[in-house]
Amino acid sequence: MIEHSVSALSQALAARKISSVELTQLYLERIARHNPTINAFITVDAEKSLAQARAADQLRSIGQAGPLTGIPLAQKDIFCTRGWLTTCGSKILGNFISPYDACVIEHFNSAGAVILGKTNMDEFAMGSSNETSYYGAVNNPWDMERVPGGSSGGSAAAVAARLAPAATGTDTGGSIRQPAALCNLTGLKPTYGVVSRYGMIAFASSLDQAGPMAHSAEDCALLLNTMAGFDERDSTSLDRPREDFSAQLKAATGEKPLAGLKIGLPKEFFGTDERSGCSPEVMQLVEAALAEYRKLGAESVDISLPNMKLSVPAYYVIAPAEASSNLSRFDGVRYGYRAPEYGDLNEMYARSRAQGFGAEVKRRILIGTYVLSHGYYDAYYLQAQRIRRLIANDFVAAFSQCDVIMGPTSPSTAFKLGEKAADPVQMYLSDIYTIAVNLAGLPGMSIPCGFCKGLPAGLQLIGDYFSEARLLDIAHRYQTVTGWHLQHPAGFD
Amino acid sequence: MSLTLEQVRRVAHLARIEVSDAEAEATLGHLNGIFTLIEAMQAVDTRGVEPMAHAQDLAQRLRPDCVTEENRRADFQAIAPETEAGLYLVPKVIE
Numbered sequence: 001m002i003e004h005s006v007s008a009l010s011q012a013l014a015a016r017k018i019s020s021v022e023l024t025q026l027y028l029e030r031i032a033r034h035n036p037t038i039n040a041f042i043t044v045d046a047e048k049s050l051a052q053a054r055a056a057d058q059l060r061s062i063g064q065a066g067p068l069t070g071i072p073l074a075q076k077d078i079f080c081t082r083g084w085l086t087t088c089g090s091k092i093l094g095n096f097i098s099p100y101d102a103c104v105i106e107h108f109n110s111a112g113a114v115i116l117g118k119t120n121m122d123e124f125a126m127g128s129s130n131e132t133s134y135y136g137a138v139n140n141p142w143d144m145e146r147v148p149g150g151s152s153g154g155s156a157a158a159v160a161a162r163l164a165p166a167a168t169g170t171d172t173g174g175s176i177r178q179p180a181a182l183c184n185l186t187g188l189k190p191t192y193g194v195v196s197r198y199g200m201i202a203f204a205s206s207l208d209q210a211g212p213m214a215h216s217a218e219d220c221a222l223l224l225n226t227m228a229g230f231d232e233r234d235s236t237s238l239d240r241p242r243e244d245f246s247a248q249l250k251a252a253t254g255e256k257p258l259a260g261l262k263i264g265l266p267k268e269f270f271g272t273d274e275r276s277g278c279s280p281e282v283m284q285l286v287e288a289a290l291a292e293y294r295k296l297g298a299e300s301v302d303i304s305l306p307n308m309k310l311s312v313p314a315y316y317v318i319a320p321a322e323a324s325s326n327l328s329r330f331d332g333v334r335y336g337y338r339a340p341e342y343g344d345l346n347e348m349y350a351r352s353r354a355q356g357f358g359a360e361v362k363r364r365i366l367i368g369t370y371v372l373s374h375g376y377y378d379a380y381y382l383q384a385q386r387i388r389r390l391i392a393n394d395f396v397a398a399f400s401q402c403d404v405i406m407g408p409t410s411p412s413t414a415f416k417l418g419e420k421a422a423d424p425v426q427m428y429l430s431d432i433y434t435i436a437v438n439l440a441g442l443p444g445m446s447i448p449c450g451f452c453k454g455l456p457a458g459l460q461l462i463g464d465y466f467s468e469a470r471l472l473d474i475a476h477r478y479q480t481v482t483g484w485h486l487q488h489p490a491g492f493d
Numbered sequence: 494m495s496l497t498l499e500q501v502r503r504v505a506h507l508a509r510i511e512v513s514d515a516e517a518e519a520t521l522g523h524l525n526g527i528f529t530l531i532e533a534m535q536a537v538d539t540r541g542v543e544p545m546a547h548a549q550d551l552a553q554r555l556r557p558d559c560v561t562e563e564n565r566r567a568d569f570q571a572i573a574p575e576t577e578a579g580l581y582l583v584p585k586v587i588e
Contacts, residue, residue, distance in 0.1 A: 316527060389544065
């Protein structure tokens with residue numbers, strides 16, 4: 001069963017070849033066996049999962065099952081989940097049993113999906129290696145001495161080791177796409193506003209967006225169908241007609257099913273700057289994937305995103321500024337950690353926050369507080385917002401010349417645990433290809449495109465606003481003629 | 494530009510995060526590294542460029558001014574560090 005896609009599991013459940021209870025048990029056993037070495041899950045609660053599975057089987061027996069009814073899924077620990085510990089990877093929420101469900105969780109619950117557990121992540125989603133989690137680093141199933149990427153590192157490792165058939169992630173600067181690339185998964189960050197942020201613990205509200213992580217584009221489409229939709233509780237949720245992303249995936253027909261598709265190749269993605277450039281090994285795999293797309297009928301056009309190099313600096317002003325505001329709510333008063341000893345109220349706040357937040361979160365709060373403070377606001381925050389506009393405009397110009405933009409997701413394959421942990425700037429540069437997409441609010445994907453020295457690499461697909469269905473279809477066509485996404489790491493059978 | 498230790502302490506105070514002297518020193522080094530990266534923005538002429546706060550041009554939606562939430566005070570206070578008689582307890586602020 002574990003080699004099955006979500007779509008295949010859905011069919012097996014519908015055909016009564018397996019029950020949700022049996023399927024959930026199978027995955028819970030795998031988690032019990034492998035999680036101690038991978039550390040992909042922060043919380044597992046077999047009793048709760050099995051209760052949901054029984055309810056799903058019940059729904060099926062009365063003929064009310066949908067495509068995800070009874071499917072066990074791993075949920076990133078950033079989604080508030082009623083009755084479940086929801087830590088966001090932080091000590092400050094180490095005792096937070098959420099009293100309510102995030103919109104995404106509500107959607108999966110109504111669809112009858114089963115929560116297998118809450119996955120490990122960088123603290124408050126601030127990181128690119130999962131090493132900032134208070135609950136320990138996650139090991140990449142492809143090489144246990146390497147990081148799975150971040151911040152959705154637990155979700156990525158769980159799906160890669162097949163401890164869950166699929167998972168949710170969130171992406172503020174690459175946190176779905178980069179771990180998907182490093183763990184050989186397909187991950188999609190939708191257009192900003194497509195998935196509700198209600199109950200998704202906020203990091204940088206103008207950039208945060210949730211999306212699916214799975215083996216294939218087909219499975220991502222199935223999950224996105226349940227995740228997407230208008231929600232009046234999120235003031236930036238977009239009120240748009242519902243789409244059926246699965247129905248829009250087309251079967252590969254004819255010799256050149258992608259004839260006419262114009263792929264934009266930004267020269268800034270294919271540069272060789274030694275600090276920010278892509279490793280030649282990854283670039284070779286990206287080139288091979290592009291050759292495969294040409295075989296499918298696509299043509300490529302050279303484009304430019306001239307302000308691309310400014311995306312990392314602008315992001316490290318905007319995201320910390322928003323984070324410093326969002327994270328002011330963690331004050332040890334209404335929920336979460338409170339320092340055991342303090343004098344006055346200020347000391348209670350300052351100690352609870354000093355003890356409850358990790359080093360990277362504190363750094364970002366301090367940067368954010370500084371760039372928003374009197375005398376620096378114009379030079380940093382406003383300047384970053386102006387540059388954000390220039391970056392978004394670059395994409396508008398690019399999409400007048402092409403239908404989709406492609407390039408590497410990450411400049412390298414998975415790096416070693418500890419390799420970049422001491423140098424925040426080095427770590428920040430691992431998101432050099434993904435961050436601009438969040439600043440512009442565009443949809444982006446990463447799909448598996450091959451291996452170098454046994455480690456997976458990802459091809460990034462960037463689409464125009466609301467082109468999720470098109471992106472998924474473009475990814476799906478590639479996956480019907482290649483087998484990279486079907487490769488699994490050894491040792492987890 | 495580079496930050497001073499005094500600025501780090503000031504910002505930490507504004508953010509309500511207690512920092513020891515050793516932490517302030519280490520933080521100063523890291524922040525200066527990050528600001529070196531950020532400084533690349535300063536060379537760009539952005540005169541006349543409209544700041545972009547958001548990916549979508551949205552107007553704030555309005556809703557009818559009525560109660561939509563049920564009262565779940567007991568649930569919410571069950572997870573609070575300290576409560577009494579339905580109130581959240583903190584150190585005395587006003588004498």
